[in-house]
Amino acid sequence: MNLYTYASPANFYTLAGRLIPWFAWGAGILTLWGLYIAFFLAPTDFQQSEAYRIIFIHVPAAWMSMFIYLVMAFWGAIGLAFNTRLSFMMARALAPTGAMFTFVALWTGAWWGKPMWGAWWVWDARLTSELILLFLYVGIIALWAAIDDIKRGDRAGSLLTLIGSINVPIIYFSVKWWNTLHQGASVSVTKAPSMAAIMLQGMLILSIAAWLYTIAVVLVRVRRIILERERQTEWVKALLEKES
Amino acid sequence: MEWASWSDFWHMGGYGFYVWGSFGVTAACVLVEVVLLKRAAGETRRRLKRMQQWEEQ
Numbered sequence: 001m002n003l004y005t006y007a008s009p010a011n012f013y014t015l016a017g018r019l020i021p022w023f024a025w026g027a028g029i030l031t032l033w034g035l036y037i038a039f040f041l042a043p044t045d046f047q048q049s050e051a052y053r054i055i056f057i058h059v060p061a062a063w064m065s066m067f068i069y070l071v072m073a074f075w076g077a078i079g080l081a082f083n084t085r086l087s088f089m090m091a092r093a094l095a096p097t098g099a100m101f102t103f104v105a106l107w108t109g110a111w112w113g114k115p116m117w118g119a120w121w122v123w124d125a126r127l128t129s130e131l132i133l134l135f136l137y138v139g140i141i142a143l144w145a146a147i148d149d150i151k152r153g154d155r156a157g158s159l160l161t162l163i164g165s166i167n168v169p170i171i172y173f174s175v176k177w178w179n180t181l182h183q184g185a186s187v188s189v190t191k192a193p194s195m196a197a198i199m200l201q202g203m204l205i206l207s208i209a210a211w212l213y214t215i216a217v218v219l220v221r222v223r224r225i226i227l228e229r230e231r232q233t234e235w236v237k238a239l240l241e242k243e244s
Numbered sequence: 245m246e247w248a249s250w251s252d253f254w255h256m257g258g259y260g261f262y263v264w265g266s267f268g269v270t271a272a273c274v275l276v277e278v279v280l281l282k283r284a285a286g287e288t289r290r291r292l293k294r295m296q297q298w299e300e301q
Binding site: 115 | 269
């Protein structure tokens with residue numbers, strides 16, 4: 001079997017259909033496990049009492065908001081470079097979920113900031129660059145929706161995605177480069193995490209759950225896009241025929 | 245176990261409003277995305293099938 005087989009929308013459609021339930025169930029089970037750790041195993045924080053439990057969704061959501069953007073930029077770049085149909089479809093399918101996680105990161109940040117900083121929002125570098133990320137997602141989705149010609153839309157949207165990807169390292173390093181009210185990273189690759197092991201475990205499990213969830217919904221969405229775009233082909237006609 | 249009772253649990257050490265406001269809206273976002281996606285997927289299939297039946301006539 002050749003790996004490129006799945007670059008063909010017809011084969012990928014079938015493969016995705018088979019994979020979706022696995023990712024969805026995995027996401028569900030890990031979410032329950034992660035929430036159990038978040039609420040029943042993780043101890044009360046000595047500084048922030050119970051308010052810190054917001055971290056269990058805030059951090060995974062913020063990670064996802066950046067990761068999804070980079071994955072989207074990756075597919076956009078592949079599409080622009082090699083003109084592969086499926087790449088652009090993947091990019092389009094990722095955007096709404098990325099926007100959703102960005103919104104969740106901002107929202108939970110506000111609801112954490114209010115009790116801890118006394119403010120729902122401050123214009124510090126971390127919060128502002130994350131807000132720009134949300135505007136980028138919304139702008140890219142709007143651009144795709146506004147251009148009727150699918151190929152031109154794909155290219156324009158992916159170009160905007162690539163230009164906007166400069167914002168991702170800005171978000172990530174903002175807490176280092178500028179004096180922000182937002183705290184620095186609690187978890188990083190270079191040093192030991194500055195939090196209890198059980199907290200870290202809960203956060204990582206919920207992050208994996210968020211990944212599996214993202215893969216599941218993106219596969220559902222990309223299947224729909226494949227059907228739309230390939231509706232004139234024999235395989236889609238045969239598929240719909242079989243179902244009706 | 246951290247909690248003496250369920251009311252203790254919902255109270256979240258006085259931060260219940262903020263903790264549940266965060267988790268609740270997150271759950272709502274995920275739910276809305278899943279429901280919208282299911283609806284859109286069903287709608288696309290139905291529309292494509294209708295178009296196909298049209299073409300066959």
